Amino acid sequence: MLLRLLYDLAQSPSRHILADLAFAPKPVRWIIELDANGGMLGEGPQLTGDDKRGKQFSCPQTTRPKVAGGVAEFLADGLTAVFGLDTDPEAKMTERKRADRDANNVRKQEDFWRQVQEAYKQTGLPDLASLLAFRKPQRNPPAFLRWGLSSDPKPQEKASWWVRTASGTEAKLGPDNFTFRVGGQLLLEDDHLRSWWRSIHANEVQQARASFQRGLCLVSGRENVPLAPTHSPKIQGVPNTQSFGAAIVSFDKDAFASYGFDQSLNAPTSEDAATAYSSALNWLLEREDHHLRLAQTSLCFWTKESEQASGLFARLLNQPDPQSVAQLLKSPWAGLERELAKRDQFYAVALAGNAGRIVVRYWIQEPLDQAIENFRRWFTDLQINVPPRPPKKLRAAAQEKEFHPLSIYWLACTTVREAKDLRSEVPSQLYRAALEGTAPSVSLIKPILDRLHSRLVRDESYNLLYDESCFALVKLILNRNRKDTDMEIAPKLIADTDDPAYNCGRLLAILAATQDKAHDYKLEGAGVAERYFGTASVSPASVFPLLLRLNRHHLNKISKSERFAGHERFIQEQIESVLTLFKPAKPGVAPMFPRTLNLQAQGRFALGFYQQAAHDNAARSHGKRGTTGVASDPEPQFSN
Numbered sequence: 001m002l003l004r005l006l007y008d009l010a011q012s013p014s015r016h017i018l019a020d021l022a023f024a025p026k027p028v029r030w031i032i033e034l035d036a037n038g039g040m041l042g043e044g045p046q047l048t049g050d051d052k053r054g055k056q057f058s059c060p061q062t063t064r065p066k067v068a069g070g071v072a073e074f075l076a077d078g079l080t081a082v083f084g085l086d087t088d089p090e091a092k093m094t095e096r097k098r099a100d101r102d103a104n105n106v107r108k109q110e111d112f113w114r115q116v117q118e119a120y121k122q123t124g125l126p127d128l129a130s131l132l133a134f135r136k137p138q139r140n141p142p143a144f145l146r147w148g149l150s151s152d153p154k155p156q157e158k159a160s161w162w163v164r165t166a167s168g169t170e171a172k173l174g175p176d177n178f179t180f181r182v183g184g185q186l187l188l189e190d191d192h193l194r195s196w197w198r199s200i201h202a203n204e205v206q207q208a209r210a211s212f213q214r215g216l217c218l219v220s221g222r223e224n225v226p227l228a229p230t231h232s233p234k235i236q237g238v239p240n241t242q243s244f245g246a247a248i249v250s251f252d253k254d255a256f257a258s259y260g261f262d263q264s265l266n267a268p269t270s271e272d273a274a275t276a277y278s279s280a281l282n283w284l285l286e287r288e289d290h291h292l293r294l295a296q297t298s299l300c301f302w303t304k305e306s307e308q309a310s311g312l313f314a315r316l317l318n319q320p321d322p323q324s325v326a327q328l329l330k331s332p333w334a335g336l337e338r339e340l341a342k343r344d345q346f347y348a349v350a351l352a353g354n355a356g357r358i359v360v361r362y363w364i365q366e367p368l369d370q371a372i373e374n375f376r377r378w379f380t381d382l383q384i385n386v387p388p389r390p391p392k393k394l395r396a397a398a399q400e401k402e403f404h405p406l407s408i409y410w411l412a413c414t415t416v417r418e419a420k421d422l423r424s425e426v427p428s429q430l431y432r433a434a435l436e437g438t439a440p441s442v443s444l445i446k447p448i449l450d451r452l453h454s455r456l457v458r459d460e461s462y463n464l465l466y467d468e469s470c471f472a473l474v475k476l477i478l479n480r481n482r483k484d485t486d487m488e489i490a491p492k493l494i495a496d497t498d499d500p501a502y503n504c505g506r507l508l509a510i511l512a513a514t515q516d517k518a519h520d521y522k523l524e525g526a527g528v529a530e531r532y533f534g535t536a537s538v539s540p541a542s543v544f545p546l547l548l549r550l551n552r553h554h555l556n557k558i559s560k561s562e563r564f565a566g567h568e569r570f571i572q573e574q575i576e577s578v579l580t581l582f583k584p585a586k587p588g589v590a591p592m593f594p595r596t597l598n599l600q601a602q603g604r605f606a607l608g609f610y611q612q613a614a615h616d617n618a619a620r621s622h623g624k625r626g627t628t629g630v631a632s633d634p635e636p637q638f639s640n
Helices: 002-010 079-083 095-125 128-137 193-212 271-286 307-318 322-328 338-341 367-383 390-400 409-412 424-435 442-458 468-480 499-519 528-538 544-559 569-577 599-621
Strands: 023-029 029-033 054-059 145-148 160-164 171-172 178-182 291-294 297-304 346-354 358-367
Touching: 002 271, 002 358, 029 128, 029 367, 054 193, 054 390, 079 095, 095 128, 095 193, 128 271, 171 338, 171 424, 178 307, 271 297, 291 409, 291 468, 297 424, 307 322, 307 367, 307 409, 307 424, 338 367, 346 367, 346 424, 358 424, 367 409, 367 468, 390 424, 409 424, 409 468, 442 468, 442 599, 468 599, 499 528, 499 544, 499 569, 499 599, 528 544, 544 569
Parallel strands: 029 178
Antiparallel strands: 023 054, 145 160, 160 171, 291 297, 297 346, 346 358
């Protein structure tokens, strides 16, 4: 069914996905500049961009299978095809494998220059004569390439290929592609050569189809059509796949075959259908408004008719600025035709790589209006009141790359210390929660709280008041997994709930702020929050009696302060207003703090702590009494 949807996408007349299959976008990092006589201009090739792979160009694409080796692309290919050089000449292998590899390298180089020679023979283009002249005097390797270590080698550095650029500097080669420019004309963009290549590509397709077995296509449903032995073109851009791409359908082991069928005949798909769905998937992966990449997962999404909706989803999943989110919550249909959305369909697929194969983690098909409603609900559930950032904090946030606290990326990163440790199932859960309205697993709360506690204790620059991602995600997880007996978390402080976990968090925030005030906001070292947050969130009964006794000393110190004298009464009232919310387990028995809190209760504890701190911060900003501070208080530093 998924392949059929991609096949239908490729047939869309407004998207022109199958308009020119002879060419495909490909990164080309190096351009070799030649004069009319084939002489190279400059000391070496020119870089096409700052990216490690180079700028994307529309490059000729062969349909000949590359599995057996010895096949090169026309005009733009890598080190082996252009120069006949092995990408790793010192790789350890048997003599037989080395001989086979060397022979394949020779065939690949010969194939690259055979195509250039054939193009010159049929088109007579003078620029191709210049290109052929460039090859003749070339030594192997050419002067601008060398194998070895860097000019300033590091310990245990491995040898690699290095290229001297046109400016005279050296750069390390990866799986880079080279192409040529003659007399200022980039050969990849020459109209005569592109026209010639289209005829070659059409001939390749015709010859291949003549040898294909015919039968029923499971994707299109058509009968007696040529069946693709392998599905192409390869799909590029999925994490953890090879540089030349991977297949979403493939059979290369006997265990995957049945009834004597070979390769893709085990899932018969016409050559047209395989080309269509593969091209559609590549088209999605090339466009920012149709795909997102997070960690080791790529999410592709599209609609049957409305292109505007795809841009909306991409922007608000990846870069949800406050204004756009507010507009979505206020007018979810702004810019979209409501009647079109009712009859349109929304599709999404999450892809991950495994070397030569692509894994479909999940896919979604639902009415577009339902997807938009799920999206609106996603941001509603993430809503949480955040104090305005001080100018210094705003400048620091602006320096962070693509900092958008409610984006999938930043939300997912709250579960790990470093982004490189992010597991692919986490963003997948969040994608589904946003697009399908599902509930992320409660188990995500633990790594979020572990990271929160770790930063609170170890990171002196961390202030949880501005960690919107962390608390917004905990709020969403709790509310979507809420039982009838659990409290629902609102965007701002809930002052009248009797939930013991939430109120324990509130109480710790008040006690921590009281300690800061007692030290005139100049407390050095770990305070109440840093020392006791972890224990208090798991076993409140073992901590709070001690903290309440300690708090008497802080109140006494405030009462003797010239600056804050009298504030202790308001703080005491605030503490008592929270304590009265704890209910006795039985009539006639004094209320007690909970002995232990489960994972969901620990999440409510964290939100109670955060929302009380944010509420008091807002009250101080507006000059309200009855909290742990007044208008003249400086910016609190309880979590630094």
